[in-house]
Amino acid sequence: MSEVMQEDKIKKERHAGRLIVIILLVIAIAAALYFLVLPQIQQEEKPDPSFVVLHSFPAGSPQAEYIEKTAIPMLNSQFKEIEAGAVYCEESKIDSEALRMKNEGKAPDVLFLTPETMAGLAQFGILAQLGDDDEAFELSAIKEAYINESSSAGRIEGITYGLPTDVSVEVLLYNPAMLPGTGGQPPSDLEAFWEMLGVGSSGARPTAGFILPDAGMKSLAPFVWSNGGELVNDEGTKASGFLNKPINVAVFNKFAASLENSAITVADGKDEALARFVYGETAMTLIDTSDIAAFTSQYPDFVFETVAFPAGSSGSVSVLGCKYVSITADARKDAAVAFVLDIMASGVMGTEPAASIPEAALAAARPLPMSWSMADMQNEFVLAMTQITDGYKTTQQSLDDLAMKWDAYLP
Secondary structure (H helix, E strand, O other), X not given: OOHHHHHHHHHHHHHHHHHHHHHHHHHHHHHHHHHHXXXXXXXXXXXXXXXEEEEOOOOOOHHHHHHHHHHHHHHHHHOOXXXXXXXXXXXXXXXXXXXXXXXXXXXXXXXXXXXHHHHHHHHOOOEOOOOOOOOOOOOXXXXXXXXXXXXXXXXXXXXXXXXXXXXXXXXXXXXXXXXXXXOOOOOOEXXXXXXXXXXXXXXXXXXXXXXXXOOOHHHHHHHHHHOOOOOOOOXXXXXXXXXXXXXXXXXXXXXXXXXXXXXXXXOOOHHHHHHHHHOOOOOEEEEEHHHHHHHHHHOOOOOOEEEOOOEEOOEOOOEEEEEEEEEEOOOOHHHHHHHHHHHHOOOOOOOOOOOOOOHHHHHHOEOOOOOOOHHHHHHHHHHXXXXXXXXXXXXXXXXXXXXXXXXXHOO
């Protein structure tokens, strides 16, 4: 090969090498632009919502579907100057998330809250008072239309902070396959229930297990009420002389005995309780009727039945529950009212009790005592149950102390 041809070959190879380097540089620059610039463009195209609806309805539930696919788009169409969005949050974390958003300068505008969470946020001044004299809200009419006899309004000391949705009753959930000794049937009354757990008059070994979501007042109130006991007086203002009566001492002694022989176990929340129930650790648990649809969707092949809570001397008296839809004090009021009016009239938010709720269970169900300090009341209740089951105090001593503490929290 001639010297000229050799030089031409070397030049071509160098030129090709430079082209490859240039191409690689162009690719690298394009990648950098893609990963650095594109997210900013996307962020500009999809800004953070200026109007936030914070809720805990699971994905795919009728409530979540309506909020996200119907109510929010309608709100954005009606109020062009806002960008509304729905944000899901676990039920147990909604209060801390709302406080975080408030501290960062933008509280959510509308929230769906449990009674306990609503009371706590109201105490912090985050929720608007839905008073009859507040013409800006125009909610007096819907308060009358949507607060039915079976569900009390979200009122604390006469002030309304929320409107009830997702009305529910706590019922017994059981697995027929794990109750072979009773023909697949759960206990019909409290006496049979305690016998099944091995703490009845016969002292028999437990034949079935029962799991509670927690050892809080919602889980144990049905045992108290159905047995003829009370948590507080009729006015909801005093616990001493009611919560600590001997009739309640007997109930909590049976609860402690069931824990001791492992016939009752306590989970860390309702999700864990339901999962352990499905996996066959126990034959029975409690469930809110509003959670049954989501439970069925999550475990479509699991066979279960529900029945009213076992009746005692006062019948079957369970907990009447609901979520409250509330508006924050800093909310864009006209948009918040439009959203609340829409979802309350939608027919999917459970403003009326579901037809699937046993009529007898609904008629006898009762709401838990309302207070500014429901979270503190719950914490003190759980502590008292721990003292009882650990033997740190007698049951009577624990309930006497608990009643005195509750008296300080009640209106």
